[in-house]
Amino acid sequence: MNNSLDKGLDRGELAALMRDRCRKYTGGMSSSVRMEVFEHLLDGVLYTIDLCEDRTLPLAEQYKRGRAEISGELRRAKLALAVARATRTKQVCTAYGETLDAGMTAFFKRYDPETSPQDCLLTLDYELALHPHELRGVTKISAYLRRLIIENRYCTMLPAGMLNRIVPPDRELIFNTFELGLRAVILTGTLLDIKDAAMAQYVKEAAKRL
Amino acid sequence: MNYSLSIIEKGLLAANTLSAPFGLALSAHDAAMVAAAKLEAVRESGRVEFSGGVEQELIRAFSPSPYIEQRAYAETLCELFEIFYEQKNQLPDDYPDDDLIIWMADAFNGRCGGSLEALRGLKPMEEPWRPEPEPDEEQADE
Numbered sequence: 296m297n298n299s300l301d302k303g304l305d306r307g308e309l310a311a312l313m314r315d316r317c318r319k320y321t322g323g324m325s326s327s328v329r330m331e332v333f334e335h336l337l338d339g340v341l342y343t344i345d346l347c348e349d350r351t352l353p354l355a356e357q358y359k360r361g362r363a364e365i366s367g368e369l370r371r372a373k374l375a376l377a378v379a380r381a382t383r384t385k386q387v388c389t390a391y392g393e394t395l396d397a398g399m400t401a402f403f404k405r406y407d408p409e410t411s412p413q414d415c416l417l418t419l420d421y422e423l424a425l426h427p428h429e430l431r432g433v434t435k436i437s438a439y440l441r442r443l444i445i446e447n448r449y450c451t452m453l454p455a456g457m458l459n460r461i462v463p464p465d466r467e468l469i470f471n472t473f474e475l476g477l478r479a480v481i482l483t484g485t486l487l488d489i490k491d492a493a494m495a496q497y498v499k500e501a502a503k504r505l
Numbered sequence: 506m507n508y509s510l511s512i513i514e515k516g517l518l519a520a521n522t523l524s525a526p527f528g529l530a531l532s533a534h535d536a537a538m539v540a541a542a543k544l545e546a547v548r549e550s551g552r553v554e555f556s557g558g559v560e561q562e563l564i565r566a567f568s569p570s571p572y573i574e575q576r577a578y579a580e581t582l583c584e585l586f587e588i589f590y591e592q593k594n595q596l597p598d599d600y601p602d603d604d605l606i607i608w609m610a611d612a613f614n615g616r617c618g619g620s621l622e623a624l625r626g627l628k629p630m631e632e633p634w635r636p637e638p639e640p641d642e643e644q645a646d647e
Contacts, residue, residue, distance in 0.1 A: 314555045317555040318555065322599045326554055326602050333555075
């Protein structure tokens, strides 16, 4: 419960919320849960509450709004997945395809906003240039997909044949195609006409980390 | 988040109405001792109690037992709570408290012959052991 103190949450309200979560988790059949289960549920509640921006609301209302936010984020993430797949880059490692296809399909099938909203379930083996390490749950998946779309679109802007020349022939190796392309653009002094502000910002940040 | 001692004590004293017909009752002093033991059992088992009612269900199920006597009633309850939470840890998270309590009472009065040690040694919801029929007996039946 230390987290609740750090966040300045009302302990009474949090206890009531946790009673409700535990009751739902056990289907109302048990009066106690194992400590690790309790901590997992508490982590999920804190994750959900964090998604509500209005801290003045009662905790139960913050939780309710957080849940609505998760539902919205799930819808946005599903849409982003469709776009990421539609814009997929061809010159990629095996991990790219595995993450985008089987991995993401499994996520949307198994994600549980009720008991484990904080879990993102996937290891996201295809690491992005600006990987959302700091995020969790559907928030992480959604950010991952939005950033992947930017990387995909950037790759389509590269001069024809560039990626074929620079990606490793062994596709089992894990490499980030966008980073390889960005490095090649910088080294060759290629000029790209980036009109999208989000992409321009992403490229700038990624270039700093090369 | 566990229930406070005073709430558990009140629940135990209220359950005297369930046990009284069987000649069993807790004094205020006993109730305080059992409440403390119950809370300790919850802690020891590494569980968090978020809702009450277990003490009443346990007393309701065990009071009719011919093996429980008034002189050891409080101590028996303390042990039963310990066993209950130990057994809970071996069951799925959504396993009903009531079912476990009924099973415990049935086993205690039946195959355990009133022995708390024997009850503690059982695996929750374990089927009663029955001797395998002798091969000769099987043949004889055929």
